[in-house]
Amino acid sequence: MAIDHLDGRIIVLLAREPRIGVLEMSRRLGVARGTVQARLDRLQSNGVIRGFGPQVDPAALGYPVTAFATLQIRQGQGADVRAHLATVPEVLELLTTTGSGDMLCRLVARSNADLQRVIDRVIGFDGIVRASTAIVMENPVPLRIIPLVEQAAADSA
């Protein structure tokens, strides 16, 4: 569960140059190939590395508008609302947060006008009491993990 310095270097290297192979990594890190391979296997079976899926940019797909909707759910309707939102492709992520049945919902849309359609579809469901939406304008820090990995690796040293 805790990662050491070598694990950290492996992850960071992989994050910076994903197409790199195990052999090249072992060369860069100055360790044997078998070591890198064993570490990678361990990191994956630990669940630290979930996978290497493609990172798709919704904007490039034609969905340049991102928004967050805060939903207030009627007591006991949580499960239904989740199932409903899971069927909406524009819902990229759904989280339940502290607060009385609150959910936070990450949305994308083809345009600001299209966002209205998406929101209507999201909230057009019994069980949602109230919704407020904030449109994302800029993304100064895109979803990242490297600094955290480096800190986790340093902590274990």
Added chain:
Amino acid sequence: MAIDHLDGRIIVLLAREPRIGVLEMSRRLGVARGTVQARLDRLQSNGVIRGFGPQVDPAALGYPVTAFATLQIRQGQGADVRAHLATVPEVLELLTTTGSGDMLCRLVARSNADLQRVIDRVIGFDGIVRASTAIVMENPVPLRIIPLVEQAAADSA
């Protein structure tokens, strides 16, 4: 910019089995290897596929607590606040949203108690007027892209 059905199948296949190679993909999809290769190159140079970085689970790294902080920024301090937050490893993502200088900030922490430390570090900066935090409890829909890809592929058909 628009993706067709084959592009969609490539992305979905890649998302489901990231370790798959171009050759195996071409077999599964029933097209020539060169086609898959050309499509992949195009998707990447288009920016639709940003990369194949490892998906790291913060929880497995020892950061099981996720929270969202809404920050209200003093006029004109936006750039400074961004630079500040970029230096905090526990800040996984930062977005500016509609509203008077508002930012939304995705955080992780080692525990609820540790979250206090993180939040103190986040808001311990001149220029942040107010902050409110919501702790994430569940994640019914983890960050996903497949449904959107499928819809984008279907739309172009």
Added chain:
DNA sequence: ATGTTCACTGGGCAGTCTGTTCAGTGATAC
């Protein structure tokens, strides 16, 4: 001190994939 366990090293092997190139084909656009 002795023995065990574990991770790492460095080597080797067969099998497979990648990057690249090429000519041929069909559909589409001009």
Added chain:
DNA sequence: GTATCACTGAACAGACTGCCCAGTGAACAT
């Protein structure tokens, strides 16, 4: 009618992967 484009099927050398092995060194328990 012709140029353009994407796709096919094939080929090639080079590189990588998965897997195996024996040897070494450190940490740990006996």
